[in-house]
Amino acid sequence: MITAGCDVGSLTAKAVLMEGDEIRSFEVIRVYASPEKSAREVMERMLSKVGMKFDDIECCVGTGYGRKHIGFVKGVESEIACHARGAFFMNPNVRTVIDIGGQDAKAIKVDQQGNVSRYVYNDKCASGTGRFLEIIADALEVPLEKLGELSKKSTEFYTLSNQCVIFAETEIISLVNDGKDIPDIVAALHRAVANRIAALAKSISVETEVVMTGGVAKNEGMFEALQQALGVEIKSVPQPQIMGAIGAALFARDLLVRT
Amino acid sequence: MRKELKEYKFDWMLLSCFSAASKLQNGTEKEYQQMLRYIPYFRGVVETVLSTGKPGQRFIEICAKYLDNLVNAKERGYHTAITTFCFSPIIFYAMDIMPICLEVMSVMLTFTYKRGSSDFLDFCNEVGFTETSCSSQRGSLGAYLAGIGTDIDMIVTDTPGVCDTNANAFAFAASYLNKPFFQLDMPPDLTGNRSDEYHREDYKALIAFLEEHTGKKLDLDRLRETLQEAEKQDAMIAELEELARLVPNPLPVTYNFFVYASRFLFAGMPECTRVLEAMLEVGRKNAAEGKSGISNGKEKVRSFFCYIDHYVQSLKFWQMLDEYGICYQGNILSRSWASNAPHVKEYGTYEAAYTLHTDDLDKLIGDIALLNSRMPMIKSIRGPYDAPHMWLQDTLSLAKMYKADFIVYNGTPGCRNTWGMVKLLARDTEKAGFPTYIMYADAFDERVQSWETTRDRFLEFLTVRRLI
């Protein structure tokens, strides 16, 4: 049984190909303005990695921000359900999934069967999302992928408390202006975001085991900071960014079995 | 504020729309279509409301009537008072004062204009009011602050002790417009002798204030008449609430709104009674046939709202509920706390309810004071949310009794009061087995969260939690 999941997010599009319980191929790309185009592109690249064609896929499910606009999928599922499903597939002991993507952060509680029992999104303010980290990385002129590494070198403790992404940018620039070290600033940034997300997760109470998914999980600095803020260990999963797409591929399997 | 808005009296504009809408049903189909073209945005609301038949028709009529009374209040010799939705208008009607209920006016604005009340919301900020305060008063208040509404004689509120942002809006208006102001203050406890006495004394002070500013004495016989009508209405509301317990619920999703809006506008007046009568007719008929009130006849899930509805965008929120077969089991603000209300009987919470003794003139003031202290919000939001008769207890008992499958919170970001404790409430209701959804939208201002996002997130909740 060959199924696929296609997750068109706000910043990246992800595709996963599964054969039975095995992940055969996956791909992550930056999104284009049109979700349809992002979806096609990521699928094609993912398929070409293993030399397969679109027709080889028996069923494909879409998820993510742009899911309503992907023409070729047989069904759609919400990101919440997909991230929970993907995480549960990777680690059946998971009870709390924290997904931080580009546009939003979510805390999801999963029961023993892998069903979602409660979830929350980040509050009205957008700080605490991947986008926030990107804007700041941009302002600091450091590559996004380096944030985690940089924060490890931090020696001094600052507090950032500006809620607003845009104003935080100003605040951070003024820290730079004051001659503060970039690693310390990055570490402070991670703590600020992590605290915000910890508050989110704790408001629905955190049960172990905890798994972090979404692109931001690739940032070790954030991973660490979140662990600190939650006060519990976070289990890592390989390729956290594609968890939603894995979930979607699993839903595709259900769909296939049902029909 | 845009210049063109200042050119007309805003309440007169509303009246034109509503009175046009109230005449629709009597014309031919062609006239109907013709008329709708004049009120392009309002159309969605009008069609939704009128599609419910006689109750909707009567509802629109009383809205028009209310606006007509308001616009012409001065000419007809009435005094005018700006007041809030959780203030029972009975006392005003008994004293020839036209109550101008800001929240209802704000809803009407969101119904009629594409931009809703946003210009007026912003105008409040221009004159120094905070943009973080609740949009439900701010919407129409802006028009009064701008001086484009009916002349105001006084400002009266009863939300101190319950909701700051609400009370503060009235206090601000009084200072800004330099008008007489009276506050009924609510002690943190609802029940008990101390609270009863406080409510009574405070209410007497209110009457003294109203007498002073109208130059008329309160006529107890007239008050009795109005209260007798209110008593009749309470009985009818109790019957409607009883009907809502049935599975499927025979009442259409819009009825809750009709009930409480009619009460806020015309409690104790025959206008309200007429709407209730029409609703009962439909409800009884549906119930007898075992029919659901949902348009396509299929009730899939039952929702209970622990706060308010979502008014922006032509009632699309209710259309969505109807479309997905989501039965609307009312909200915390739509319940009556008369002692004959079904939930009061069911749970025996008589001390938290009120009883009218219209045969005893001496008791009238005390009764109406108590009635007022049991108005929506005033009743269950004043103390800690988990105290007896407060938010949690009311939410859970109503959700249970009306067999709701899930609970929804919707408010406005200005609602410090509920936002301060809704996370705690949601934990408890979840624990009690009700999936609970917290909406981040603003009930009156689409600019806070677009309708598309509101809808998508709501439907996502229903799917993820496997409710539909």
Add this chain to the structure above:
Amino acid sequence: MMDAFLHAATSLENDYVKKWKSAGKKIIGYTCSYVPDEILHSVGILPYRIRGYGVGDTAIGDTYFGPFICSLPRCMLQLAGERKFAFLDGIIITPGCDSMRRLDECWRKANDDIQGILPKFHFHYGVPHKYADYTIKWFYDETVRFVNAVESHFNVRVDEEKLRNSIRLYNESRKMLEEFEALRCAEKPPFSGTEALAVIISGCAMPREEYNALLKNFLEESKALQGIKNRIRLMLVGSANDDIELVRVIEESGALVVADNLCFGARLYEDLVEEQGDPVFNLAKRYLAHNECPRRYGDYKKRLAILREKAHRARVDGVILQNIRFCDLHGAENGLFERDLEKEGIPCMRIEREYGPLVEKGRLKMRVDAFVERIRQKRREIA
């Protein structure tokens, strides 16, 4: 001496608190200035004003409060969650404003998750929003209920004579603070607004006897000082503030804060308590009457008159009207103050800020600078 005040103003568990605790005595915290200190004082309990000072992040606060809530109570909850108030034996929450009143529930519920952060004694003090015979009666009954609760929980007895003594002691303090106020608005104030705030805050955080002694010395020493001159004289009005840093930032721009109308500020000590008659009743009357904050709806004119009078007495050049974001009470009233004071030719500047670490120093400074420039320009015009 100033050091003692600065210390008390910039720490929660200060040396006085530590000393008090190590003597095995009790401390009760409260959130709002409607609580009669004297009652606690008379039974040997230290009344302590709960603050939000020194918070880093507000993850705990945000867990329970919703997103649209004033940061002051959120910071308080944060500190409670971090066990920074572990020295409190009791707390009193008043429905000062909606954000603050929800601290009651949020603190209790946080205690389910972070055990032991809620003192055993907690009391909800129902303060009316207006002043009338029947509201004083309510407040009196509430105060009696409070007395009973303290008596039974701490196994003490509120003795009438002792209570009278406490009232006298606090009145003494109030009289000294009046003197202090006079010095502060003098032509050449002997201390800065930053220091003044430290003095005032200290009063909420140390035993009254020690406070009075410190204050006495302070006043004497101050009288001998040269005094600060040639500064733009400002009055600070609006939301509660217990952060002396805020005043410091304002004063860095060549201004001097010579008057205030703040909850942690001059409002605390105005009006004496009557010493004749039923002490509990007198306390109820004074506390309900004195505190002119916008939660008393409909009394705007009275408050405007107070501001006007203060502005003249202290010869202020301008007024900074600040409010914490989501504080509608002060925010809206500031709008009215601005309208009415500007009409009388008193320059005003409104700002909205966040309570907590002063991260927006740059933005704040830019505006104070511009405000000071505006006033200087006006002065040049006149000259």
Add this chain to the structure above:
Amino acid sequence: MRIVAGCDVGSLTSKAVIMSDGKIIASSIIKSKARPWESAESVMNEALQKAQISMNNIAFCVGTGYGREKIPFVNEISSEIACHAKAARWLIPNARTVIDIGGQDCKAIKLDEKGNMVKFITNDKCASGTGRFLEVMAKVLGVGVDQLGELSSKSKNPITCATACTVWAQADVIQHINDGVPIEDIAAGINTAMAARMSVLAGNIGVEREVCMTGGVAKNEGVVQALEKILGVKIRRIRNADPQIAGALGAALIAKEKLGEDK
């Protein structure tokens, strides 16, 4: 006649203006660098080069902007608000209201007939009324900020833009794009939202004619026109200089005053 200069170091852009004989002889705008002194040096050098003079030729220089305290070469500093007020009078002599929308904040300033600052207000907590908001949105739409104005002039049916927050508004805009809403309608919605926020500030101080707009966003006709519509007054267009350099221009004018060459 001595040469004066103004240097405005903002957190996003830095500007310099050099004046002589009451005329602008050179100006320059650069993206701010990590350190304010670097930005200042660099923008000043660029302007000096254009004017073909050196720092020694400058008799007095005033600094402003967020980084004003860290500019090494200035003789004095001044707040941006005062600078914008000063510049506005130079640009539009009868200006009584100045609306300045820059990258991270916006201000409304009221002047008396002599050009003294009577009142001012700046936006506070939320960034959704700033130039940065427009930049973020333009990026989402895949157009330049300088195209927003023109685009919106073509709109027939502007969207209602959720304005509570820049980042959330962005999410909304993406959704509209996905739903196939024409981008001119989105652009118009964005500009109108921006104007609506600004009009509240302006309303706060009370708008009096002439109204002049400074800051980078003044170059966005869409916002300017929407603002005119909401406020119901004409906004005088600045033709004699780039509105974006107003802060630095004001600083230079203050420098001139300091030299005593004015008044």
